[in-house]
Amino acid sequence: MADAYVVEPDVGFINEIKGLGGGDLKKCFQCATCSVACPIAPDNKPFPRKEMIAASWGLKDKLVGNGDIWLCHNCGDCSTLCPRGAKPGDVLSAIRAYAVIEYGPVKAIGKLINNPKMLPVVLGIPAVLFIVIGLITGLLDFTPEGDKIAHGHFFSTWLVDIMMIPAAIWTVANFAIGIKRFLGDMHRNALQDGKTDIQKIDPKGFIMGLVRVILPILKHDKFNECSENKDRATAHMMVLFGFIGLFIVTNIFFVALYGLQLHGPYSQLNPVKWLGNVAGISLIIGSLLMIKNRLAKKEDQVSSYKDWWLIIWALSLGVTGLLAEMTRLAGVAGLSYFIYFVHLMFVWSLFFFIAYSKLAHLVYRTMALGYNEYIGRQ
Amino acid sequence: MTEDKAAPASGIILVVGGGISGLTTALEAAEVGYEVFLVEKNPYLGGRVAQLNQYFPKLCPPTCGLEINFRRIKDNPRIKVFTLAEVTKVDGAAGNYDVSIELSPRYVNENCTCCGDCAAACETEIDSDYDFGMKKVKGAYLPFEMAFPSRYVISPQIIGTDDAQKCADACQYDAVDLTMQPKTIDLSVGAIVWSTGWEPYDATKIDNLGFGQYANIITNMMMERLAAPNGPTKGNIVRPSDDKAPESIAFVQCAGSRDENHLPYCSYICCMASLKQATYVRERYPEAKIYIFYIDLRAPGYRYEQFYNKIKEDENVFFIKGKVAEVSEDAGSKNITVVAENAVTGEKIHQTVDMAVLATGMQPTAANAKLPADLTYTEDGFIINDFAKGGMFASGCANKPLDVVSSNQNATGMALKAIQTLVRR
Numbered sequence: 001m002a003d004a005y006v007v008e009p010d011v012g013f014i015n016e017i018k019g020l021g022g023g024d025l026k027k028c029f030q031c032a033t034c035s036v037a038c039p040i041a042p043d044n045k046p047f048p049r050k051e052m053i054a055a056s057w058g059l060k061d062k063l064v065g066n067g068d069i070w071l072c073h074n075c076g077d078c079s080t081l082c083p084r085g086a087k088p089g090d091v092l093s094a095i096r097a098y099a100v101i102e103y104g105p106v107k108a109i110g111k112l113i114n115n116p117k118m119l120p121v122v123l124g125i126p127a128v129l130f131i132v133i134g135l136i137t138g139l140l141d142f143t144p145e146g147d148k149i150a151h152g153h154f155f156s157t158w159l160v161d162i163m164m165i166p167a168a169i170w171t172v173a174n175f176a177i178g179i180k181r182f183l184g185d186m187h188r189n190a191l192q193d194g195k196t197d198i199q200k201i202d203p204k205g206f207i208m209g210l211v212r213v214i215l216p217i218l219k220h221d222k223f224n225e226c227s228e229n230k231d232r233a234t235a236h237m238m239v240l241f242g243f244i245g246l247f248i249v250t251n252i253f254f255v256a257l258y259g260l261q262l263h264g265p266y267s268q269l270n271p272v273k274w275l276g277n278v279a280g281i282s283l284i285i286g287s288l289l290m291i292k293n294r295l296a297k298k299e300d301q302v303s304s305y306k307d308w309w310l311i312i313w314a315l316s317l318g319v320t321g322l323l324a325e326m327t328r329l330a331g332v333a334g335l336s337y338f339i340y341f342v343h344l345m346f347v348w349s350l351f352f353f354i355a356y357s358k359l360a361h362l363v364y365r366t367m368a369l370g371y372n373e374y375i376g377r378q
Numbered sequence: 379m380t381e382d383k384a385a386p387a388s389g390i391i392l393v394v395g396g397g398i399s400g401l402t403t404a405l406e407a408a409e410v411g412y413e414v415f416l417v418e419k420n421p422y423l424g425g426r427v428a429q430l431n432q433y434f435p436k437l438c439p440p441t442c443g444l445e446i447n448f449r450r451i452k453d454n455p456r457i458k459v460f461t462l463a464e465v466t467k468v469d470g471a472a473g474n475y476d477v478s479i480e481l482s483p484r485y486v487n488e489n490c491t492c493c494g495d496c497a498a499a500c501e502t503e504i505d506s507d508y509d510f511g512m513k514k515v516k517g518a519y520l521p522f523e524m525a526f527p528s529r530y531v532i533s534p535q536i537i538g539t540d541d542a543q544k545c546a547d548a549c550q551y552d553a554v555d556l557t558m559q560p561k562t563i564d565l566s567v568g569a570i571v572w573s574t575g576w577e578p579y580d581a582t583k584i585d586n587l588g589f590g591q592y593a594n595i596i597t598n599m600m601m602e603r604l605a606a607p608n609g610p611t612k613g614n615i616v617r618p619s620d621d622k623a624p625e626s627i628a629f630v631q632c633a634g635s636r637d638e639n640h641l642p643y644c645s646y647i648c649c650m651a652s653l654k655q656a657t658y659v660r661e662r663y664p665e666a667k668i669y670i671f672y673i674d675l676r677a678p679g680y681r682y683e684q685f686y687n688k689i690k691e692d693e694n695v696f697f698i699k700g701k702v703a704e705v706s707e708d709a710g711s712k713n714i715t716v717v718a719e720n721a722v723t724g725e726k727i728h729q730t731v732d733m734a735v736l737a738t739g740m741q742p743t744a745a746n747a748k749l750p751a752d753l754t755y756t757e758d759g760f761i762i763n764d765f766a767k768g769g770m771f772a773s774g775c776a777n778k779p780l781d782v783v784s785s786n787q788n789a790t791g792m793a794l795k796a797i798q799t800l801v802r803r
Contacts, residue, residue, distance in 0.1 A: 031632070031673040035719035035726065036703035037586075043726040046719050081586060081703060083637030193724070 009058040013098075017055055020114065021304035022094035027086040028052040034078035034088040039225040040071065042377050045195050047071065048078060048088040055091055064099045065185025066193075070361070070368030072096075075226030076301055090302040097306045100360045103178035110356040116305045126163070126348040130341075134159050149328045150265055151340045157257060160344060167351035174355035175363050182364060186371055196375040209374030210366065217366065228300075232293055238286025239314055245279025246321075265328065277325075283318035287311050310358040317346040389568025389800040390415060391793075392477055394465055394749075397425020398782055399774025400573030401447045402789035407796060408456040415565055416451075417463045417479055422525040423448065425575050429508060431605040431613075433782060434654040435685040440782075441524045448526040461527060466562070468570065468751035472769025472799050477565045483558035485532035485542075490553040492520055492528055499548035502541045504533050506610075509603045512618070513610035518545045518554075522608055532556070569769055569796035572749060572761055573789065576740035576775040579634045579641055587633055587736055588705040593619035594714050594733040595705065597633075598651050601735050605658040615662055617733040619712040624666060624732035627659055628716045630702040631672040635739030643758060645739025646779040649676045652737045653689045660692060668695045669729050671702045671718050698727060705734065740779050763792075768802075771795045 017025060030053055035046035047068040054062040063069060072092045079089040101110030112118050134140025139159035183201065190196045216222065218240075223233035252272050256262040266273050290311045294303045320343035327336035354360060389412075393404040396418030404416045422428065427440045451457050460481060467478035486496075496518035503514035508521055517536035520528070532554065536542045546554040578599045581589035588595050594617045596604070603609040604616070617624050629652040634640035649672065656668050675697070677686035689695055700718035707714055708730070715730045745759025751770060754762045761772035773792035774785040 029636075029673065030721055031636075031701040032699075032719035032721045033701050033703040036701075036717050041726070043728075045724045046726045049719055049721060050724055081639070083632075083639060083701075085638050 007057065007059065008061070010060045011058055013060040014055065014058040016098060017091065017094045020094035020097045020306060021302045022055065022087070022091035023302065024085055024087045025052065025055050025091045025094075027084040028056055028082075028088070029084055031083060033081050033083060037078045037081040038072070039075070039077060039227065040073065040222050041068075042071075042372075044377055045193055048092050050193075051092060051095065052086065052088055055095060062189070063095050064102045065182065065189045067186040067190060067195075067368040067371055069095050069099065070365040071372060073222050073226065074301075075223065075229050075232065076297070077226060077228045079300060080228050087302060090304075093302075093307075094304070096361060096364070097358060099182075100356060100358070100364065103182050103364070104356045104360075105174055105177045106356075109353070113309065113353050113356055114306055122349070122353070123345070126345040126352070127341075130159075130163060130344065130348075133162060137162070149331065149333050149336055150263075151324065151328065151337065152264060154337045155340070155344065157263075163344075163348055164351055167348055171351055171355050175360075178355060178360075179363065179367055182367060183371070186368065190371075190375060195377055198375055201371075201374075206370065206374045209372075210370030213366065213369040213373050217369065222369075229293070229297070232290075235286050235289035235293060238282045239290065240286075242279045242281075242283030242286055242318065243314075245275050245282065249273075249276040249279065268329075277322075280318050280322045283314060284322065287315035287318065291315070306358050313346065313349065313357075317343070317350065320346060389413075389473065390566070391796045391800070392417065392465075392475070392565065392567040392570045393573055394570065395425065395573035395575050395743075395774075395776070396420070396423035396459070396461070397573060397575045397774065398427045398444075398447075399575065399776070399785045399789040399792075400425070400571070401444075401451070402786045403571045403573055403773050403793045403796070404457055405447060405450050405454070406790045406793035408454050409450070410797070412456065412797060412800065414457045415567065416457055416459045417465060418459070418461045419464045420521070421461050421484060421529075421531040422521040422527070423451075423459065423461070424524075424526070426599075427782060428522065428524070429599065429602055429606075431602045431607075431609070431658065432654065434650045435681050437654065437657065443782075444526075445524060448524075451526070459527070460563075462531075466750055468770075472767065473568050473802075475567050475570060475769070477567055477570070478562055479565060480560060480562050482534070482560050484529065485537065485556055485558050486518075486530045486553050487555050487558075488529070488553075489551040490529040491551055492530065493550070494520070494530075495548040495550065496530055496532070496545035496554055499544040500536065500541050501544075502536050502539065504535050509610045510597070510600050512600060512603060517541055529553075569799040570751070570771075571789075571792050571796050572744075572751075572753070572770065572772045572776050573774050573792075574743040574749065574761075574772075574776040576742055576779070577746065579645075579738045579741045581633065581736050581738050584634045584640060584736070584738075586703055586705070587630060588707070588714070589736055592705065592707040592712075592714060593617075594707070594712055595736060596733065597736050597738045598629075598648060598655065599738070601655050601658070605655070615659060617712075622732065623663060624659070625663070626667040626669070626731040628669045628671060628702070628714070628729055628731040628734040629655070629737055630705075630716060630734055631670065631675075631737045632701055633736035633738045635737075636673065641739050641741060641758065643739075643779065644676065646676065647781050648737035648739055650682055650685070650781065652735070653677070653686055655735065656689055656692075656695055660694065664694075666694065667731075668692075669698060669716075669731065670695065671698045671700060671716065673699070673701050698729075700727070702734075740775055742776055744776060763795075765795065768795070768799050 032049040035041050035049040041047050069092050074089050074093050076089045079087040104110045139156040220233045220237050320339050324340040324343050391407050391412055392415045393400045394417050404414045408414045424444045430440045433440055462482040463479050466480045469476045497516040500516040500518045502517040505511045506513045506515045517533045520530050542556055546556050581597050604611050607613040635645040659666050677683045699721045702716045702718045704717040713730050714734045715728050717728050719726050742759040761776050763771050771792045773789040
C-alpha cells in the first residue's frame with residue numbers, strides 16, 4: 001500500500017456516473033451492507049462499499065482501473081438491502097460504462113453511443129457508408145435478377161465484407177489497446193489496495209487464470225449465486241449462447257464462401273443453418289426476456305440508455321436476421337432485401353461499436369475474472 | 379414558586395400514556411395546580427422504562443426514578459389515573475374536548491393487598507408481554523414488583539375458566555370480582571397530551587438478521603429483561619438456546635433503523651443502549667468478548683461521550699465500523715456468526731459469537747395504531763406538534779425518538795403547552 005494518497009476529487013466524473021445510471025450514489029452513508037449482501041464479493045477488500053465512497057468523492061483513478069467493478073454481475077442483491085436506496089448495483093454498472101469509454105482509444109465514439117440524442121447518427125453511419133461505398137464500387141445492384149431471391153444478388157458479398165472486415169479488425173485493435181491498458185491499471189490498483197502481493201503479472205499464469213474462468217462463465221456460475229434476480233441468468237445465457245452460435249455460423253460461412261467458394265443461400269437442411277436459426281431464436285427470446293425483466297424491476301434497478309441500447313440492438317439483430325430469412329423463403333423480394341439491409345446495418349454496428357458499448361463487458365469482465373482467478377482472491 | 383398563584387381551574391388536562399413522558403407531563407401539570415386525567419392502556423404505569431434494567435449513563439435502576447413518580451401521583455389528589463384504559467374518541471377543539479375512554483376490566487378491585495393467593499391458586503400460565511414472552515406468568519399476576527397501581531390483574535385469557543373461579547375463591551379480601559365489565563366513560567377536558575410512546579421495531583421483519591429464526595439472536599429490549607433482577611432469568615444473562623453463560627456477544631447496531639426498508643430514521647437511543655448493555659455483560663462476565671458492529675455511534679453530549687470513551691477503553695470490547703448484513707447459526711453449537719465489512723480495513727469479518735443482540739429501534743405506537751383524534755403525523759407515525767393550532771400535543775417518543783432525560787424535558791414543555799391552552803381561554 002502506498003504511504004500517502006493524494007485525493008483528487010473529480011466533480012465532473014461524479015456527474016458523469018450519475019448520468020450513466022448511478023444517480024443515487026450520493027445517498028450512500030457507508031454502512032457496508034452492500035459488501036456483505038453481495039454473494040460474490042471476496043472477503044479481502046470486498047466490493048461495492050469501497051467503490052461507493054470512491055464514486056462519491058469523485059476518485060476516478062480508484063474506479064476506472066479497478067477490476068472489482070467487473071467482478072460485479074449486477075444481480076441487485078446489494079441494492080435490495082441498501083438502507084439508503086443508493087443502488088450500488090446501478091452505480092457499479094454506470095462506472096463500468098464509464099470505464100468502457102475510458103479504455104476505448106477514441107473516446108468520442110464512446111460518448112456518441114452513450115448519447116441518446118446521437119442515436120440517428122449512430123444508426124445512420126453504417127447506412128450512409130454502405131450506400132456510398134456501394135455506389136462508388138458499383139457493388140450495389142438495384143436490379144437483382146434471378147428466380148431465386150438471394151441476398152447476395154442485391155448486396156454483393158464483396159461489398160458486405162469490404163464493410164465488415166475492416167470493422168471487425170477495428171474492433172479487435174480497439175480491444176487490444178483497451179485490454180492492455182486495463183490490465184496494467186487493474187494490476188496497479190490491486191497492488192495499491194492490497195488485493196494481491198504478486199508484483200508482476202506472469203502472462204502464462206494469467207492466461208491459465210483466463211482458461212479456468214471460461215467454463216464458469218459459460219455456466220453462469222456467478223449469476224446463479226445471486227438471490228435477488230436469479231431469473232436473469234436464463235435470459236443472459238440465451239443471449240450469450242445466441243451470440244456464440246451466430247459467431248460460429250458466421251465464421252463457417254465465411255470459410256465456406258471464400259475457402260470453398262460456396263455461395264448462399266444455403267439449404268435449410270444444412271446443420272450449420274440449423275445452428276444459425278436456433279441461435280437467432282435464442283437471441284430473440286433471451287433479449288425479450290431481458291426487456292421483460294427490466295420492465296418488471298423498474299423500481300429496484302435503473303435501466304438507462306446504455307442498457308436499453310444493447311438489449312434492443314441485440315433484439316433487432318435477431319429479429320431482422322430471422323425476418324430476412326423468412327421473407328426470402330416466402331418470396332417477398334423487396335421486403336426481404338430491405339430487411340436484409342437493415343440487418344446488415346446492425347451487424348456492422350456490432351463489429352464497429354462493440355468496444356465502446358455495454359457489450360464490451362464480454363471482454364473486460366472476462367479479463368477481470370481471469371485476473372482475479374490468477375491472483376487467487378476469493 | 380414564590381407566591382401562591384393558584385392556576386385558574388378552567389379545565390382539565392388529559393394525558394394519554396403512563397410511561398415516563400406521560401407521568402412527567404401529568405405530574406408537572408398537576409403540581410402547579412391543574413386537574414389531570416392520566417390514561418394508560420397497560421394495567422400498570424411506567425411504560426417502557428419499567429422494563430429496563432438500568433438507565434444510562436448513571437446505571438441506576440429505573441424503578442428508583444419510577445417509585446418517586448408513583449409517590450408523587452399517590453400524594454397528588456389532582457391526578458386521576460385510569461389503567462387498562464384506551465381513548466376511543468376525541469371530539470371538539472382546543473379548550474373543549476369530549477373524550478370517550480374505554481376501560482377494560484381488571485377483575486381485581488381496590489381491596490387487593492398483593493398477597494398473591496390468587497396467583498398461587500391459578501394453574502394456567504400465560505406469556506408475559508412484559509418479558510417479551512421469555513417468561514410465563516400465572517393467569518392472575520402482578521405485572522412487576524413495583525407495579526403501580528399495586529394490584530393484581532386477572533388476565534382475560536382465563537376469564538370464564540375454572541381457574542378464574544379458583545382465583546376468586548382463594549382471595550381472602552373479596553378483591554377478585556369476576557363480574558367486572560368493560561365500560562366507557564366520557565370526559566370533558568381542555569387540553570390533551572399524547573404520550574403514547576414507542577414500541578420496539580418488530581425484529582422479525584428484518585429478515586437478513588435472523589431474529590425469530592435463531593434462538594440466540596435477541597433484541598436489545600429482551601437483553602434489558604434478561605439483565606433485570608426481576609426478569610425471566612433473575613438478572614442472569616444467559617443465551618436462550620441452552621442457558622449457557624455467553625463468552626462472546628455481538629451487538630448489531632441500526633438493526634432496522636436508518637434503513638428505508640424498515641425505519642428510515644435514527645432511533646437515537648440504541649447506541650447508548652448497547653454501550654450500557656456492554657457494561658451488563660462485562661460486570662457479569664469479566665472475560666466475555668463484546669463486539670459492537672456499528673455504522674456511526676451516537677453518544678450525544680458530554681456525559682454520554684464520557685460513557686462511550688470509558689467503554690472504548692475496555693480491552694474486551696471491540697468496535698467494528700460496518701453494519702451486520704448477514705447472520706447464520708451453527709446447527710450443533712447454536713452459535714451465531716455475524717458478517718460485516720470492516721469499512722476501516724476493508725476486510726469482511728465473519729465473527730462467531732455465543733449470542734447476538736439486535737439493537738432494534740423505536741417505532742412510535744401511533745405508527746401501528748392511529749389515534750382517534752385529529753392529529754398530523756410524520757411519514758413514520760410520529761405526531762407533529764402543531765403549536766399554532768394548539769390544544770393537543772405530543773410528548774416524549776410519540777413525537778420523536780428520545781432518551782429518558784430528553785423525554786422528561788420534552789414532557790415538561792408539553793405540560794406547559796397544555797396549561798397555556800387552558801389559560802388562554
